[in-house]
Amino acid sequence: MPQKRLVWLRHETKPFEERTALSPDGVRRLISKGHQVVVESSPARCFNDADYRAAGAELVLPDSWSSAPFQAIILGLKEVEKNTFPMPHRHIYFGHAYKQQEGAADLLNRFVLGDGRLFDFEFLTDHAGMRVCAFGIWSGFVGTGLALKEWALKKQGQCLNQEAPLRPYSDSENFIFDVKNELERVAEQPKILIIGARGRCGRGAQKFLEALKLKATLYSSADTLNRNTLPEALEYDIVINAVLLKGAIPPFLTPELLARERKLSVVVDISCDPNGPHNPLPIYNKETSFQRPVHKLNFGSELSLIAIDHLPSLLPRESSSDFESQFFPHLLEFLSGEIEDSPWERSLERFYQTVLELGLSFRDRPIEFETQPTIN
Template sequence: MATSTGIWLRRETAPNEQRTPLVPGDAAELVAGGVRVTVEESAHRAFPAVEYEMAGCRVVPGDTWPDALPNDVVLGLKEPSFASSALSHRHVFFGHAYKGQGGGPGLLRRFTAGEGTLLDLEYLTDDTGHRVVAFGYWAGYVGAALAVLQHRGQLIAPLTELTRPELDGRLRGSADGARALVVGALGRSGQGAREALAVAGVPATAWDIAETRDLDREALLDHDILINAVFATEPGTPFLTAADVARPGRRLTVVSDVTCDVTSACNRLPIYQQVTDWAEPVRRLHDVPPLDLISIDNLPSLLPRESSVAFSHSLLPQLTALMSRRAAVWNRCEEHFHHALRMMTSNK
């Protein structure tokens, strides 16, 4: 893997995205270690540019990342804007391109055109295959919180950014007797979901691999709220089907799909085709009995400061390793990228 000369932090262009993978305090540590950090201006980032300037970073206009030096690592969260269709640098972000997602081939073709490399944050793993950085905890927390508020009839659209004390204050309302099921309960997202349910005073049933190997569909449908927090890497038994949605005696009324693998072959909830968003966070899938769906693909953005601080803290040692060639985890990322390119070429 080539030596890097610096890190270029892009602004995010996706709607309602105030998160950042690198907060000013951690950027200051990189600068102190001799890393050149360039930060694009952003009107939406939860941390203003002046905080990065005080940390010793160079601040530049937004969407100027194509001007980064050839060996710079361009860092972000979502796919870069189309200011340059071809991607010629090493880019670090969540690509969502390796599991059959709809936009995957187009993104990979951008890298092919520019001879760049994607180091996908979703595939930044240790020697045992476990992810070393993720927003999962806060995704699960927010996903479960929204499900509880929807079940209580208290979810108000459009959604806006919050702090954790504000969200917890809304959760600590009167108990309504709801029972929740968290699938993928032992992972980061599952842990966050269970914590939010505990704050809300909602009893939670915890399922993980053992409980879903032979799915008890009747038990699943006998809960009021379902939180899907499973990180699936291969196809498997759906947790809900069209027949379950239409079942007359179903108790289940709210589904929060934290995973949002809707366009992937690994999707465990093939009961809908499009995610929801901040403007319309809930979609009614069935009227009698009612079944509401929450499937927002940037849940941690509702708590942008908390989720960014936690993520950046986990990413900092990995960025340090990337800058100093101690990059085994990044080598694995690069291997996944080249494998995806080969698979795309072979499937033509």
Template sequence: MAPIRALFGNAVTMALEGNFMDASELRQVPDNQEVLLGQDSNVSVILEVLQQVEPGTSPDDMDRAVRYHFDSIANDNDATDVHVTWVDVAAGDAPAGKTPQPALLQGTQRVKKFGKPADNDLVHIWVAVWRLPSKKVDLALSLNEPSDADTDAIAQRFRASAGSLRIPAEHRSALTPTTAKKLIENGFEITVERDPQRIFDDAEFEAWPKAPKATPIIGLKELDTPGPDLENTHIQFAHCYKNQEGWVDVLGRFKRGGGKLYDLEFLEDAQGRRVAAFGWHAGFAGAALGLLGLAEQLNGGKLGAQTKFDNEDALLKETSKAVENIRKHRADGKATALVIGALGRCGRGAVSCFERSGMKPEEIVRWDLQETSAKSGPYQEILDVDIFVNCIYLRSKIPNFIDTAFINQAGANRRLGMVVDVSCDTTNPNNPLPVYSINTTFDKPTVDVELAKGVPKMEVISIDHLPTLLPREASEAFSDDLLPSLLQLPFVTGAAGEDALKHTHEEGKGAVWTRAEKLFRKHLADAVAHGA
């Protein structure tokens, strides 16, 4: 299998066979490009974020687009004898939140090589173009090969690489233009990599060159695996401290590269509270999808692909309709929900969504530690509501909230139709909801619970990046909470001077980062003990 390469700061990933090096190690590369050079061949691969040629995603539109970018390469190369061998254009738009299919082209150009006064060299060129209408950009991939290459084999590898390219359906940003501006005003230099999927346009940030090894890199979700060893300090949600799948490999990359991880999930103040979290918006978005999904289920359908909403009000218009639809299908005219973890950030967000969607206070059951510790699960109360939202922070093994045997035993005598697992401990062996085994996505938001024949349908929503349903509001809230901690980074990086390093255990002078590094070292040692 070809190795997966993370490009544009992990905004794009792609499998690429061969031995390539990053051209930025040799020369300056424009910040809208990723340039890879073959180390044992004359091959070059370029991925560019370019202004959209013209609107439209029909086959004719994409045919014109890929030819335009091919001609642009010819113009840049002062090429002669330009010929298109074939064009392959996929029909139809991609589902919301899914990477679109590229338009592909193979052609030849005669290009004058530097230092060669003789005839121009024949160069084979492959081009792939992905259109991102929401950002009004084209993502263009080009591969150049000399004339003596095995073009059939290269074409096959190029198609595989183009087919593997993924633009994750994640629109949030841990650092927003507002927070970046405040950091710059406080003497920080900020490096922002281009990201065609980010809710904030690149132009809303001040762009800087690629980060040197000593510069901390702040991101959001975990890096794709497999991947290169990690040399920088990374500030992100790594999802590797609770023995999740692949945790040893993730931490092993830091060990081998000499890098450091400050995991945002475990960045805590002196009282052990998280300094910043997306929890409120995760709960809000999860409850919203639960309402939309159950309404579709009661109408005999299934919730389709979802994409981001501009703001909460736009989302609430849809969830309010869903509440009314649920009421119409219930003999008592009620729409009911139970939220476990109701006192935490996630739980408060879920309750807020239900209330603002038109549910009455008495229709929303709020549970927290007091209720779950009063008796052991499974809980009949969960089966007695329309929607169950799990918002707990799982630290250890606890009794199951529900399981398939419990649901099958109830048969048709239950009301529950939709489970929303905001906590999303899918691969955690202690997951108290052992009724599903996969994370769902915005492309396919629900998965059916496998139940006995004749038992009414039940679905689970287990999306691990729920706040991206409201990416702008979620990002602004998170980044604002994170800002005071970011302002303390110079104390632990040495940028504030050697004397500051003596005070990094003090609150307000880097203690938040000192605690995070201590936790990283502990889990790194655990990973080493497990073979990292």
């Protein structure tokens, strides 16, 4: 007989984050399979509380997951707020803790102290090492749209910051229409370079350009291999960095390079890891946000930099629905307890590996699902 699980969807606390990994329809499907779903009320989530309640979920207060029953599987999307209390549950979300990011050791130590486990979305991979669920297409799509809009606004003596805080669009058609209108106020078309064009983010960037019938120069890893900076990037109006960061690579742009005479006026860093050890754009050290989407950098002449680490939030419903369609079959696999030789096992292995690398240790509690309590 299939075991019932308790899935606890938490409220997202990151500012301007409206996405979710589980929609009301997803709740309905889980309940139809005998699982229990608790949803934290959220004024920001792109699906409203009433729809979750109608789907059969139990609604609870925001940020109450820390007191959830031990057997609850805590499902989120972005990082939890910084704190020090131990984390005893199994959590599923983007932890940003396995690439030497700032605060990673403190976060993982909370799992160690609580004997909990982190299943990071980013490391749910297939046998070939490819992620099974990602927002990359939407990151590239939105980042490219914002870069085009900032370029057009600059041509008119304006800036995207003047429209901040940026608010989500109802759908991608309205977003495309908005950017198209801004571009039509400018007599020329931008010259665009996409670095990392073959990956998810790069394909998303191309998808947006295709909607406006714009062309770009496409760089793959073969075009940047063994290169020390890309001086030809200065000849473009817009550079889109869509590279998947897996290890150390030489910088594409440096302050010294940008101090030269250049046409380049807008850079969007979709990879957005300014404080990581493998940042290929060492020209800034802090992300931008929907509150202030553009950094104005001065390297002799002004450069607009966009580096928002949750770009798909500008299209929360579409990006959430797409992500859920990728993730949901794997969630069912997880709830069934069939994690051997699966993306879940590979994500868990990365958790253990990083904990050991940091010199942390936890008591040996079996993670097999059959040893875990289930719902009565």
